[in-house]
Amino acid sequence: MTTLHVISHSPFGDNRLTSCLRLLDNQDALLLCGDATYALKPGSEPYRVLQAAGLEQRLFALEEDLQARAIPDELAKAVDYPAFVALSLHYDKVNTWL
Amino acid sequence: MKFAIAVFSPAHAPSSRRALRFAEAALAGGHEITRLFFYQDGVHSASANVVAPQDEQDVAAQWRSFVSHHQLDAVVCIAAALRRGVLDEAEANRYQRPAVNLPKPWELSGLGQLHEAAQVADRLVCFGGD
Incomplete structure:
Protein backbone atom coordinates (compact mmCIF):
# COMPACT_ATOMS: atom_id res chain seq x y z
CA MET A 1 0.00 0.00 0.00
CA THR A 2 1.66 3.19 -1.19
CA THR A 3 0.74 6.69 -0.07
CA LEU A 4 1.08 10.13 -1.58
CA HIS A 5 1.60 12.55 1.30
CA VAL A 6 0.50 16.14 0.68
CA ILE A 7 1.71 19.04 2.83
CA SER A 8 0.66 22.66 2.40
CA HIS A 9 1.90 24.28 5.63
CA SER A 10 5.17 26.18 5.87
CA PRO A 11 8.00 24.05 7.30
CA PHE A 12 8.99 27.06 9.43
CA GLY A 13 5.73 27.11 11.37
CA ASP A 14 5.28 23.54 12.58
CA ASN A 15 6.79 20.04 12.40
CA ARG A 16 4.49 18.44 9.83
CA LEU A 17 7.35 17.98 7.36
CA THR A 18 9.69 16.23 9.80
CA SER A 19 6.82 14.09 11.14
CA CYS A 20 5.87 13.16 7.60
CA LEU A 21 9.45 12.25 6.65
CA ARG A 22 9.62 10.00 9.69
CA LEU A 23 6.51 8.14 8.54
CA LEU A 24 7.33 8.09 4.83
CA ASP A 25 7.70 4.53 3.57
CA ASN A 26 10.26 3.85 0.86
CA GLN A 27 7.51 3.47 -1.76
CA ASP A 28 5.64 6.61 -0.64
CA ALA A 29 5.91 10.04 -2.21
CA LEU A 30 5.66 13.61 -0.95
CA LEU A 31 3.93 16.50 -2.71
CA LEU A 32 4.60 20.00 -1.41
CA CYS A 33 2.13 22.75 -2.22
CA GLY A 34 1.29 26.22 -0.96
CA ASP A 35 3.63 27.49 1.75
CA ALA A 36 5.13 24.02 2.14
CA THR A 37 7.14 24.71 -1.03
CA TYR A 38 9.32 27.05 1.09
CA ALA A 39 11.01 23.83 2.20
CA LEU A 40 12.64 23.83 -1.26
CA LYS A 41 14.34 27.18 -0.70
CA PRO A 42 18.06 26.39 -1.26
CA GLY A 43 20.23 26.93 1.78
CA SER A 44 17.40 26.55 4.28
CA GLU A 45 17.27 23.95 7.04
CA PRO A 46 14.17 22.18 5.61
CA TYR A 47 16.00 22.01 2.26
CA ARG A 48 18.90 20.26 3.96
CA VAL A 49 16.49 17.85 5.68
CA LEU A 50 14.77 17.03 2.39
CA GLN A 51 18.10 16.56 0.66
CA ALA A 52 19.25 14.20 3.42
CA ALA A 53 16.00 12.22 3.12
CA GLY A 54 17.11 11.20 -0.39
CA LEU A 55 13.63 11.00 -1.89
CA GLU A 56 15.01 11.10 -5.46
CA GLN A 57 12.04 10.69 -7.80
CA ARG A 58 9.47 10.71 -5.00
CA ASN A 95 -2.83 11.53 2.89
CA THR A 96 -3.15 15.29 3.30
CA TRP A 97 -1.48 16.76 6.37
CA LEU A 98 -4.38 19.10 7.11
CA MET B 1 -11.57 6.66 -11.77
CA LYS B 2 -13.83 8.00 -9.05
CA PHE B 3 -12.77 10.81 -6.74
CA ALA B 4 -14.24 12.05 -3.48
CA ILE B 5 -12.90 15.48 -2.59
CA ALA B 6 -13.09 16.99 0.89
CA VAL B 7 -12.47 20.69 1.44
CA PHE B 8 -11.49 21.88 4.94
CA SER B 9 -10.72 25.52 4.22
CA PRO B 10 -12.72 28.69 3.52
CA ALA B 11 -12.89 30.36 0.11
CA HIS B 12 -10.15 32.86 0.96
CA ALA B 13 -7.60 30.12 1.74
CA PRO B 14 -5.25 29.01 -1.05
CA SER B 15 -6.16 25.38 -0.39
CA SER B 16 -9.82 25.95 -1.32
CA ARG B 17 -8.72 27.26 -4.71
CA ARG B 18 -6.28 24.35 -5.00
CA ALA B 19 -9.11 21.88 -4.36
CA LEU B 20 -11.15 23.54 -7.10
CA ARG B 21 -8.28 23.41 -9.60
CA PHE B 22 -7.73 19.74 -8.71
CA ALA B 23 -11.43 18.98 -9.18
CA GLU B 24 -11.43 20.75 -12.56
CA ALA B 25 -8.35 18.79 -13.65
CA ALA B 26 -9.92 15.51 -12.51
CA LEU B 27 -13.04 16.09 -14.63
CA ALA B 28 -10.97 17.37 -17.56
CA GLY B 29 -8.95 14.15 -17.35
CA GLY B 30 -12.11 12.08 -17.84
CA HIS B 31 -12.50 11.10 -14.18
CA GLU B 32 -15.63 11.24 -12.08
CA ILE B 33 -16.24 13.15 -8.85
CA THR B 34 -18.66 11.10 -6.79
CA ARG B 35 -19.01 13.74 -4.10
CA LEU B 36 -17.58 17.02 -2.86
CA PHE B 37 -17.70 17.34 0.91
CA PHE B 38 -17.21 20.67 2.67
CA TYR B 39 -16.20 20.24 6.28
CA GLN B 40 -15.07 22.43 9.19
CA ASP B 41 -14.08 25.89 7.88
CA GLY B 42 -14.64 24.51 4.38
CA VAL B 43 -18.33 25.32 4.82
CA HIS B 44 -17.38 28.97 4.16
CA SER B 45 -16.29 27.94 0.66
CA ALA B 46 -19.97 27.23 -0.02
CA SER B 47 -21.38 30.43 1.45
CA ALA B 48 -23.31 32.64 -0.95
CA ASN B 49 -22.54 35.71 1.18
CA VAL B 50 -18.79 35.79 0.57
CA VAL B 51 -17.71 39.06 -1.07
CA ALA B 52 -14.23 38.76 -2.57
CA PRO B 53 -12.10 41.89 -3.01
CA GLN B 54 -12.19 43.16 -6.60
CA ASP B 55 -8.56 42.32 -7.26
CA GLU B 56 -8.92 38.75 -6.01
CA GLN B 57 -10.57 35.66 -7.41
CA ASP B 58 -14.06 34.93 -6.10
CA VAL B 59 -13.40 31.29 -5.25
CA ALA B 60 -16.79 30.79 -3.55
CA ALA B 61 -18.53 31.89 -6.78
CA GLN B 62 -16.21 29.66 -8.81
CA TRP B 63 -17.14 26.68 -6.63
CA ARG B 64 -20.82 27.48 -7.06
CA SER B 65 -20.65 27.65 -10.84
CA PHE B 66 -18.40 24.56 -11.02
CA VAL B 67 -20.86 22.51 -8.95
CA SER B 68 -23.86 23.79 -10.90
CA HIS B 69 -22.28 23.39 -14.30
CA HIS B 70 -21.21 19.80 -13.71
CA GLN B 71 -24.25 18.98 -11.54
CA LEU B 72 -22.06 17.55 -8.83
CA ASP B 73 -23.12 16.09 -5.52
CA ALA B 74 -21.85 18.82 -3.20
CA VAL B 75 -22.48 18.22 0.49
CA VAL B 76 -21.87 20.76 3.25
CA CYS B 77 -21.51 19.27 6.73
CA ILE B 78 -24.58 20.38 8.65
CA ALA B 79 -23.00 20.48 12.12
CA ALA B 80 -19.97 22.44 10.86
CA ALA B 81 -22.22 24.79 8.88
CA LEU B 82 -24.70 25.56 11.67
CA ARG B 83 -22.02 26.55 14.14
CA ARG B 84 -20.47 28.85 11.52
CA GLY B 85 -23.75 30.46 10.48
CA VAL B 86 -23.91 28.86 7.04
CA LEU B 87 -27.63 28.10 6.72
CA ASP B 88 -30.04 26.95 4.07
CA GLU B 89 -33.65 28.06 4.15
CA ALA B 90 -34.89 25.17 6.27
CA GLU B 91 -32.22 25.68 8.95
CA ALA B 92 -32.63 29.48 8.97
CA ASN B 93 -36.34 28.94 9.58
CA ARG B 94 -35.78 26.22 12.16
CA TYR B 95 -33.42 28.36 14.25
CA GLN B 96 -35.13 31.66 13.39
CA ARG B 97 -32.07 33.30 11.89
CA PRO B 98 -32.39 36.38 9.66
CA ALA B 99 -30.43 35.21 6.60
CA VAL B 100 -30.01 32.28 4.24
CA ASN B 101 -26.56 31.89 2.66
CA LEU B 102 -26.63 28.35 1.37
CA PRO B 103 -28.95 28.11 -1.65
CA LYS B 104 -28.77 25.40 -4.30
CA PRO B 105 -26.63 23.65 -5.57
CA TRP B 106 -25.40 22.82 -2.06
CA GLU B 107 -26.91 20.19 0.22
CA LEU B 108 -26.62 20.21 4.00
CA SER B 109 -26.05 16.73 5.34
CA GLY B 110 -24.08 14.72 7.87
CA LEU B 111 -20.55 13.39 8.17
CA GLY B 112 -21.83 9.98 7.09
CA GLN B 113 -21.86 11.37 3.56
CA LEU B 114 -18.08 11.78 3.70
CA HIS B 115 -17.67 8.24 4.99
CA GLU B 116 -19.87 6.86 2.24
CA ALA B 117 -18.06 8.90 -0.42
CA ALA B 118 -14.73 7.52 0.79
CA GLN B 119 -16.09 3.98 0.42
CA VAL B 120 -17.54 4.51 -3.04
CA ALA B 121 -14.66 6.47 -4.56
CA ASP B 122 -11.29 5.11 -5.68
CA ARG B 123 -9.53 8.02 -4.00
CA LEU B 124 -10.43 10.45 -1.24
CA VAL B 125 -8.38 13.63 -1.57
CA CYS B 126 -8.55 16.23 1.20
CA PHE B 127 -7.60 19.88 0.93
CA GLY B 128 -6.78 22.18 3.83
CA GLY B 129 -4.06 24.41 5.15
CA ASP B 130 -2.29 27.30 3.47
Missing part, protein backbone atom coordinates in the same frame (compact mmCIF):
# COMPACT_ATOMS: atom_id res chain seq x y z
CA LEU A 59 9.49 14.39 -4.13
CA PHE A 60 7.06 16.65 -6.00
CA ALA A 61 5.95 20.26 -5.76
CA LEU A 62 3.02 22.11 -7.28
CA GLU A 63 4.40 24.18 -10.13
CA GLU A 64 2.24 27.29 -9.61
CA ASP A 65 3.20 27.49 -5.95
CA LEU A 66 6.90 27.27 -6.82
CA GLN A 67 6.50 30.00 -9.44
CA ALA A 68 4.53 32.26 -7.10
CA ARG A 69 7.40 32.11 -4.60
CA ALA A 70 10.31 32.09 -7.08
CA ILE A 71 11.54 28.76 -5.73
CA PRO A 72 13.63 26.55 -8.03
CA ASP A 73 12.53 22.99 -8.82
CA GLU A 74 16.00 21.49 -8.50
CA LEU A 75 15.21 19.14 -5.62
CA ALA A 76 11.56 18.34 -6.40
CA LYS A 77 9.79 17.56 -9.64
CA ALA A 78 7.34 20.34 -10.52
CA VAL A 79 3.83 19.13 -11.31
CA ASP A 80 0.73 20.88 -12.66
CA TYR A 81 -2.84 19.98 -11.70
CA PRO A 82 -3.31 17.18 -14.28
CA ALA A 83 -0.05 15.66 -12.98
CA PHE A 84 -1.33 16.07 -9.39
CA VAL A 85 -4.43 14.08 -10.39
CA ALA A 86 -2.25 11.44 -12.02
CA LEU A 87 -0.05 11.21 -8.91
CA SER A 88 -3.09 10.75 -6.69
CA LEU A 89 -4.06 7.75 -8.80
CA HIS A 90 -0.54 6.34 -9.09
CA TYR A 91 -0.37 5.93 -5.31
CA ASP A 92 -2.93 3.82 -3.45
CA LYS A 93 -3.92 6.54 -1.00
CA VAL A 94 -3.59 10.29 -0.61
Whole structure:
Protein backbone atom coordinates (compact mmCIF):
# COMPACT_ATOMS: atom_id res chain seq x y z
CA MET A 1 0.00 0.00 0.00
CA THR A 2 1.66 3.19 -1.19
CA THR A 3 0.74 6.69 -0.07
CA LEU A 4 1.08 10.13 -1.58
CA HIS A 5 1.60 12.55 1.30
CA VAL A 6 0.50 16.14 0.68
CA ILE A 7 1.71 19.04 2.83
CA SER A 8 0.66 22.66 2.40
CA HIS A 9 1.90 24.28 5.63
CA SER A 10 5.17 26.18 5.87
CA PRO A 11 8.00 24.05 7.30
CA PHE A 12 8.99 27.06 9.43
CA GLY A 13 5.73 27.11 11.37
CA ASP A 14 5.28 23.54 12.58
CA ASN A 15 6.79 20.04 12.40
CA ARG A 16 4.49 18.44 9.83
CA LEU A 17 7.35 17.98 7.36
CA THR A 18 9.69 16.23 9.80
CA SER A 19 6.82 14.09 11.14
CA CYS A 20 5.87 13.16 7.60
CA LEU A 21 9.45 12.25 6.65
CA ARG A 22 9.62 10.00 9.69
CA LEU A 23 6.51 8.14 8.54
CA LEU A 24 7.33 8.09 4.83
CA ASP A 25 7.70 4.53 3.57
CA ASN A 26 10.26 3.85 0.86
CA GLN A 27 7.51 3.47 -1.76
CA ASP A 28 5.64 6.61 -0.64
CA ALA A 29 5.91 10.04 -2.21
CA LEU A 30 5.66 13.61 -0.95
CA LEU A 31 3.93 16.50 -2.71
CA LEU A 32 4.60 20.00 -1.41
CA CYS A 33 2.13 22.75 -2.22
CA GLY A 34 1.29 26.22 -0.96
CA ASP A 35 3.63 27.49 1.75
CA ALA A 36 5.13 24.02 2.14
CA THR A 37 7.14 24.71 -1.03
CA TYR A 38 9.32 27.05 1.09
CA ALA A 39 11.01 23.83 2.20
CA LEU A 40 12.64 23.83 -1.26
CA LYS A 41 14.34 27.18 -0.70
CA PRO A 42 18.06 26.39 -1.26
CA GLY A 43 20.23 26.93 1.78
CA SER A 44 17.40 26.55 4.28
CA GLU A 45 17.27 23.95 7.04
CA PRO A 46 14.17 22.18 5.61
CA TYR A 47 16.00 22.01 2.26
CA ARG A 48 18.90 20.26 3.96
CA VAL A 49 16.49 17.85 5.68
CA LEU A 50 14.77 17.03 2.39
CA GLN A 51 18.10 16.56 0.66
CA ALA A 52 19.25 14.20 3.42
CA ALA A 53 16.00 12.22 3.12
CA GLY A 54 17.11 11.20 -0.39
CA LEU A 55 13.63 11.00 -1.89
CA GLU A 56 15.01 11.10 -5.46
CA GLN A 57 12.04 10.69 -7.80
CA ARG A 58 9.47 10.71 -5.00
CA LEU A 59 9.49 14.39 -4.13
CA PHE A 60 7.06 16.65 -6.00
CA ALA A 61 5.95 20.26 -5.76
CA LEU A 62 3.02 22.11 -7.28
CA GLU A 63 4.40 24.18 -10.13
CA GLU A 64 2.24 27.29 -9.61
CA ASP A 65 3.20 27.49 -5.95
CA LEU A 66 6.90 27.27 -6.82
CA GLN A 67 6.50 30.00 -9.44
CA ALA A 68 4.53 32.26 -7.10
CA ARG A 69 7.40 32.11 -4.60
CA ALA A 70 10.31 32.09 -7.08
CA ILE A 71 11.54 28.76 -5.73
CA PRO A 72 13.63 26.55 -8.03
CA ASP A 73 12.53 22.99 -8.82
CA GLU A 74 16.00 21.49 -8.50
CA LEU A 75 15.21 19.14 -5.62
CA ALA A 76 11.56 18.34 -6.40
CA LYS A 77 9.79 17.56 -9.64
CA ALA A 78 7.34 20.34 -10.52
CA VAL A 79 3.83 19.13 -11.31
CA ASP A 80 0.73 20.88 -12.66
CA TYR A 81 -2.84 19.98 -11.70
CA PRO A 82 -3.31 17.18 -14.28
CA ALA A 83 -0.05 15.66 -12.98
CA PHE A 84 -1.33 16.07 -9.39
CA VAL A 85 -4.43 14.08 -10.39
CA ALA A 86 -2.25 11.44 -12.02
CA LEU A 87 -0.05 11.21 -8.91
CA SER A 88 -3.09 10.75 -6.69
CA LEU A 89 -4.06 7.75 -8.80
CA HIS A 90 -0.54 6.34 -9.09
CA TYR A 91 -0.37 5.93 -5.31
CA ASP A 92 -2.93 3.82 -3.45
CA LYS A 93 -3.92 6.54 -1.00
CA VAL A 94 -3.59 10.29 -0.61
CA ASN A 95 -2.83 11.53 2.89
CA THR A 96 -3.15 15.29 3.30
CA TRP A 97 -1.48 16.76 6.37
CA LEU A 98 -4.38 19.10 7.11
CA MET B 1 -11.57 6.66 -11.77
CA LYS B 2 -13.83 8.00 -9.05
CA PHE B 3 -12.77 10.81 -6.74
CA ALA B 4 -14.24 12.05 -3.48
CA ILE B 5 -12.90 15.48 -2.59
CA ALA B 6 -13.09 16.99 0.89
CA VAL B 7 -12.47 20.69 1.44
CA PHE B 8 -11.49 21.88 4.94
CA SER B 9 -10.72 25.52 4.22
CA PRO B 10 -12.72 28.69 3.52
CA ALA B 11 -12.89 30.36 0.11
CA HIS B 12 -10.15 32.86 0.96
CA ALA B 13 -7.60 30.12 1.74
CA PRO B 14 -5.25 29.01 -1.05
CA SER B 15 -6.16 25.38 -0.39
CA SER B 16 -9.82 25.95 -1.32
CA ARG B 17 -8.72 27.26 -4.71
CA ARG B 18 -6.28 24.35 -5.00
CA ALA B 19 -9.11 21.88 -4.36
CA LEU B 20 -11.15 23.54 -7.10
CA ARG B 21 -8.28 23.41 -9.60
CA PHE B 22 -7.73 19.74 -8.71
CA ALA B 23 -11.43 18.98 -9.18
CA GLU B 24 -11.43 20.75 -12.56
CA ALA B 25 -8.35 18.79 -13.65
CA ALA B 26 -9.92 15.51 -12.51
CA LEU B 27 -13.04 16.09 -14.63
CA ALA B 28 -10.97 17.37 -17.56
CA GLY B 29 -8.95 14.15 -17.35
CA GLY B 30 -12.11 12.08 -17.84
CA HIS B 31 -12.50 11.10 -14.18
CA GLU B 32 -15.63 11.24 -12.08
CA ILE B 33 -16.24 13.15 -8.85
CA THR B 34 -18.66 11.10 -6.79
CA ARG B 35 -19.01 13.74 -4.10
CA LEU B 36 -17.58 17.02 -2.86
CA PHE B 37 -17.70 17.34 0.91
CA PHE B 38 -17.21 20.67 2.67
CA TYR B 39 -16.20 20.24 6.28
CA GLN B 40 -15.07 22.43 9.19
CA ASP B 41 -14.08 25.89 7.88
CA GLY B 42 -14.64 24.51 4.38
CA VAL B 43 -18.33 25.32 4.82
CA HIS B 44 -17.38 28.97 4.16
CA SER B 45 -16.29 27.94 0.66
CA ALA B 46 -19.97 27.23 -0.02
CA SER B 47 -21.38 30.43 1.45
CA ALA B 48 -23.31 32.64 -0.95
CA ASN B 49 -22.54 35.71 1.18
CA VAL B 50 -18.79 35.79 0.57
CA VAL B 51 -17.71 39.06 -1.07
CA ALA B 52 -14.23 38.76 -2.57
CA PRO B 53 -12.10 41.89 -3.01
CA GLN B 54 -12.19 43.16 -6.60
CA ASP B 55 -8.56 42.32 -7.26
CA GLU B 56 -8.92 38.75 -6.01
CA GLN B 57 -10.57 35.66 -7.41
CA ASP B 58 -14.06 34.93 -6.10
CA VAL B 59 -13.40 31.29 -5.25
CA ALA B 60 -16.79 30.79 -3.55
CA ALA B 61 -18.53 31.89 -6.78
CA GLN B 62 -16.21 29.66 -8.81
CA TRP B 63 -17.14 26.68 -6.63
CA ARG B 64 -20.82 27.48 -7.06
CA SER B 65 -20.65 27.65 -10.84
CA PHE B 66 -18.40 24.56 -11.02
CA VAL B 67 -20.86 22.51 -8.95
CA SER B 68 -23.86 23.79 -10.90
CA HIS B 69 -22.28 23.39 -14.30
CA HIS B 70 -21.21 19.80 -13.71
CA GLN B 71 -24.25 18.98 -11.54
CA LEU B 72 -22.06 17.55 -8.83
CA ASP B 73 -23.12 16.09 -5.52
CA ALA B 74 -21.85 18.82 -3.20
CA VAL B 75 -22.48 18.22 0.49
CA VAL B 76 -21.87 20.76 3.25
CA CYS B 77 -21.51 19.27 6.73
CA ILE B 78 -24.58 20.38 8.65
CA ALA B 79 -23.00 20.48 12.12
CA ALA B 80 -19.97 22.44 10.86
CA ALA B 81 -22.22 24.79 8.88
CA LEU B 82 -24.70 25.56 11.67
CA ARG B 83 -22.02 26.55 14.14
CA ARG B 84 -20.47 28.85 11.52
CA GLY B 85 -23.75 30.46 10.48
CA VAL B 86 -23.91 28.86 7.04
CA LEU B 87 -27.63 28.10 6.72
CA ASP B 88 -30.04 26.95 4.07
CA GLU B 89 -33.65 28.06 4.15
CA ALA B 90 -34.89 25.17 6.27
CA GLU B 91 -32.22 25.68 8.95
CA ALA B 92 -32.63 29.48 8.97
CA ASN B 93 -36.34 28.94 9.58
CA ARG B 94 -35.78 26.22 12.16
CA TYR B 95 -33.42 28.36 14.25
CA GLN B 96 -35.13 31.66 13.39
CA ARG B 97 -32.07 33.30 11.89
CA PRO B 98 -32.39 36.38 9.66
CA ALA B 99 -30.43 35.21 6.60
CA VAL B 100 -30.01 32.28 4.24
CA ASN B 101 -26.56 31.89 2.66
CA LEU B 102 -26.63 28.35 1.37
CA PRO B 103 -28.95 28.11 -1.65
CA LYS B 104 -28.77 25.40 -4.30
CA PRO B 105 -26.63 23.65 -5.57
CA TRP B 106 -25.40 22.82 -2.06
CA GLU B 107 -26.91 20.19 0.22
CA LEU B 108 -26.62 20.21 4.00
CA SER B 109 -26.05 16.73 5.34
CA GLY B 110 -24.08 14.72 7.87
CA LEU B 111 -20.55 13.39 8.17
CA GLY B 112 -21.83 9.98 7.09
CA GLN B 113 -21.86 11.37 3.56
CA LEU B 114 -18.08 11.78 3.70
CA HIS B 115 -17.67 8.24 4.99
CA GLU B 116 -19.87 6.86 2.24
CA ALA B 117 -18.06 8.90 -0.42
CA ALA B 118 -14.73 7.52 0.79
CA GLN B 119 -16.09 3.98 0.42
CA VAL B 120 -17.54 4.51 -3.04
CA ALA B 121 -14.66 6.47 -4.56
CA ASP B 122 -11.29 5.11 -5.68
CA ARG B 123 -9.53 8.02 -4.00
CA LEU B 124 -10.43 10.45 -1.24
CA VAL B 125 -8.38 13.63 -1.57
CA CYS B 126 -8.55 16.23 1.20
CA PHE B 127 -7.60 19.88 0.93
CA GLY B 128 -6.78 22.18 3.83
CA GLY B 129 -4.06 24.41 5.15
CA ASP B 130 -2.29 27.30 3.47
